[in-house]
Amino acid sequence: MTNHPHSFSRYCMHCGERLTSAVPEGDTKRRLVCIDCGFVHYLNPRPVAGTIPVRDDGACLLVRRAIEPRRGLWVFPGGYMDVGETAEEAAMRETLEEANLEVAGLDLLGVYTRIEPGVVVIVYEAVAAGEASAGHETSEVGWFAPHEIPWDEIAFDSTERALRDWVARRLRA
Ligand SMILES: [Zn+2]
Structure with a gap:
Protein backbone atom coordinates (compact mmCIF):
# COMPACT_ATOMS: atom_id res chain seq x y z
CA MET A 1 0.00 0.00 0.00
CA THR A 2 1.44 3.34 -1.01
CA ASN A 3 2.27 5.72 1.80
CA HIS A 4 0.11 8.78 1.23
CA PRO A 5 -0.54 10.83 4.40
CA HIS A 6 -3.86 12.57 4.68
CA SER A 7 -2.66 16.16 4.46
CA PHE A 8 -4.20 19.39 3.29
CA SER A 9 -3.23 22.95 2.51
CA ARG A 10 -3.82 25.80 4.96
CA TYR A 11 -4.38 28.18 2.06
CA CYS A 12 -7.20 28.62 -0.42
CA MET A 13 -6.64 26.80 -3.72
CA HIS A 14 -8.52 29.60 -5.50
CA CYS A 15 -7.20 32.87 -4.08
CA GLY A 16 -4.32 31.90 -1.79
CA GLU A 17 -5.83 33.44 1.35
CA ARG A 18 -5.79 31.64 4.67
CA LEU A 19 -8.40 29.02 5.49
CA THR A 20 -10.37 28.98 8.72
CA SER A 21 -12.61 26.41 10.38
CA ALA A 22 -16.31 27.32 10.17
CA VAL A 23 -19.74 25.83 9.57
CA PRO A 24 -20.83 27.01 6.11
CA GLU A 25 -24.40 28.27 5.70
CA GLY A 26 -26.75 25.33 5.22
CA ASP A 27 -24.13 22.84 6.46
CA THR A 28 -23.96 20.95 9.75
CA LYS A 29 -20.20 20.31 10.09
CA ARG A 30 -17.15 22.49 10.49
CA ARG A 31 -15.24 22.82 7.21
CA LEU A 32 -12.14 24.61 6.01
CA VAL A 33 -13.45 27.88 4.59
CA CYS A 34 -11.50 30.64 2.84
CA ILE A 35 -11.62 33.87 4.86
CA ASP A 36 -11.54 35.93 1.66
CA CYS A 37 -13.52 34.27 -1.16
CA GLY A 38 -15.60 31.90 0.99
CA PHE A 39 -14.66 28.78 -0.96
CA VAL A 40 -15.29 25.62 1.08
CA HIS A 41 -12.49 23.05 1.01
CA TYR A 42 -14.09 19.65 1.65
CA LEU A 43 -11.81 16.90 2.96
CA ASN A 44 -12.81 13.53 1.55
CA PRO A 45 -11.35 10.08 2.23
ZN1 LIG B 1 -10.24 31.96 -1.35
Missing part, protein backbone atom coordinates in the same frame (compact mmCIF):
# COMPACT_ATOMS: atom_id res chain seq x y z
CA ARG A 46 -9.21 8.47 -0.43
CA PRO A 47 -10.19 5.11 -1.90
CA VAL A 48 -7.69 2.25 -1.70
CA ALA A 49 -8.23 -0.97 -3.66
CA GLY A 50 -6.61 -4.35 -3.07
CA THR A 51 -6.89 -8.08 -3.59
CA ILE A 52 -6.57 -11.17 -1.47
CA PRO A 53 -5.20 -13.54 -4.13
CA VAL A 54 -6.03 -17.21 -3.57
CA ARG A 55 -4.27 -20.14 -5.26
CA ASP A 56 -5.50 -23.67 -6.01
CA ASP A 57 -4.68 -25.13 -2.59
CA GLY A 58 -6.72 -22.42 -0.83
CA ALA A 59 -3.79 -20.39 0.52
CA CYS A 60 -3.87 -16.60 0.19
CA LEU A 61 -1.03 -14.29 -0.73
CA LEU A 62 0.30 -11.60 1.58
CA VAL A 63 3.24 -9.26 1.02
CA ARG A 64 5.69 -7.98 3.61
CA ARG A 65 5.92 -4.19 3.58
CA ALA A 66 9.35 -2.73 2.71
CA ILE A 67 8.28 0.85 3.44
CA GLU A 68 6.87 2.86 6.33
CA PRO A 69 4.35 2.91 7.83
CA ARG A 70 4.28 -0.60 9.31
CA ARG A 71 7.47 -1.70 7.56
CA GLY A 72 8.11 -5.43 8.00
CA LEU A 73 4.47 -6.34 8.61
CA TRP A 74 2.17 -8.32 6.32
CA VAL A 75 -0.61 -6.90 4.19
CA PHE A 76 -2.52 -7.96 1.11
CA PRO A 77 -1.53 -6.12 -2.09
CA GLY A 78 -3.33 -2.79 -2.50
CA GLY A 79 -2.94 0.92 -2.91
CA TYR A 80 -4.46 4.25 -3.81
CA MET A 81 -6.65 4.39 -6.89
CA ASP A 82 -5.60 6.58 -9.78
CA VAL A 83 -8.06 8.80 -11.63
CA GLY A 84 -9.12 7.02 -14.81
CA GLU A 85 -9.19 3.46 -13.48
CA THR A 86 -11.89 1.39 -11.83
CA ALA A 87 -11.51 -0.06 -8.34
CA GLU A 88 -11.03 -3.51 -9.92
CA GLU A 89 -8.32 -2.20 -12.26
CA ALA A 90 -6.55 -0.46 -9.37
CA ALA A 91 -6.65 -3.64 -7.29
CA MET A 92 -5.21 -5.71 -10.14
CA ARG A 93 -2.53 -3.09 -10.91
CA GLU A 94 -1.41 -2.90 -7.29
CA THR A 95 -1.25 -6.70 -7.07
CA LEU A 96 0.96 -6.79 -10.15
CA GLU A 97 3.19 -3.99 -8.81
CA GLU A 98 3.58 -5.31 -5.26
CA ALA A 99 3.60 -9.09 -5.87
CA ASN A 100 4.33 -9.52 -9.61
CA LEU A 101 1.14 -11.52 -9.70
CA GLU A 102 -1.68 -11.53 -12.24
CA VAL A 103 -5.13 -12.09 -10.74
CA ALA A 104 -8.56 -12.76 -12.24
CA GLY A 105 -12.12 -13.37 -11.14
CA LEU A 106 -12.32 -10.51 -8.67
CA ASP A 107 -15.12 -10.98 -6.13
CA LEU A 108 -15.90 -8.15 -3.69
CA LEU A 109 -15.05 -9.25 -0.13
CA GLY A 110 -15.83 -6.02 1.72
CA VAL A 111 -15.29 -2.29 2.18
CA TYR A 112 -13.31 -1.15 5.25
CA THR A 113 -13.11 2.44 6.48
CA ARG A 114 -10.01 3.68 8.30
CA ILE A 115 -11.22 6.85 10.01
CA GLU A 116 -7.95 8.40 11.12
CA PRO A 117 -5.91 8.37 7.90
CA GLY A 118 -9.14 8.98 5.98
CA VAL A 119 -9.11 6.02 3.62
CA VAL A 120 -11.75 3.57 2.41
CA VAL A 121 -10.27 0.16 1.52
CA ILE A 122 -12.11 -1.86 -1.14
CA VAL A 123 -11.03 -5.51 -0.98
CA TYR A 124 -11.58 -8.25 -3.55
CA GLU A 125 -10.92 -11.94 -3.26
CA ALA A 126 -9.19 -12.97 -6.49
CA VAL A 127 -7.88 -16.03 -8.29
CA ALA A 128 -4.08 -16.08 -8.46
CA ALA A 129 -2.76 -16.83 -11.94
CA GLY A 130 0.86 -17.91 -11.57
CA GLU A 131 3.70 -17.44 -9.14
CA ALA A 132 4.31 -14.32 -7.07
CA SER A 133 7.50 -12.54 -6.03
CA ALA A 134 8.40 -9.44 -4.06
CA GLY A 135 7.78 -6.27 -6.03
CA HIS A 136 7.44 -2.54 -5.60
CA GLU A 137 7.47 -1.56 -1.88
CA THR A 138 7.53 -5.19 -0.68
CA SER A 139 10.39 -7.37 0.60
CA GLU A 140 8.80 -10.82 0.59
CA VAL A 141 5.68 -12.69 -0.47
CA GLY A 142 4.05 -15.50 1.49
CA TRP A 143 1.17 -17.94 0.97
CA PHE A 144 -0.95 -18.63 4.03
CA ALA A 145 -3.73 -21.14 4.59
CA PRO A 146 -6.65 -19.72 6.62
CA HIS A 147 -5.22 -21.24 9.85
CA GLU A 148 -1.70 -19.90 9.09
CA ILE A 149 -2.46 -16.16 8.86
CA PRO A 150 0.22 -14.33 10.94
CA TRP A 151 -2.28 -12.36 13.05
CA ASP A 152 0.45 -10.84 15.27
CA GLU A 153 2.25 -9.35 12.27
CA ILE A 154 -0.59 -7.77 10.30
CA ALA A 155 -0.01 -4.18 9.14
CA PHE A 156 -3.35 -2.37 9.53
CA ASP A 157 -6.65 -2.82 11.34
CA SER A 158 -8.36 -2.85 7.94
CA THR A 159 -6.00 -5.66 6.83
CA GLU A 160 -7.00 -7.73 9.84
CA ARG A 161 -10.72 -7.07 9.41
CA ALA A 162 -10.62 -8.06 5.73
CA LEU A 163 -8.58 -11.20 6.42
CA ARG A 164 -10.97 -12.25 9.19
CA ASP A 165 -13.87 -11.85 6.75
CA TRP A 166 -11.93 -13.85 4.15
CA VAL A 167 -11.22 -16.67 6.63
CA ALA A 168 -14.90 -16.74 7.67
CA ARG A 169 -15.95 -16.92 4.02
CA ARG A 170 -13.50 -19.81 3.39
CA LEU A 171 -14.77 -21.76 6.39
CA ARG A 172 -18.36 -21.37 5.15
CA ALA A 173 -17.44 -22.56 1.64
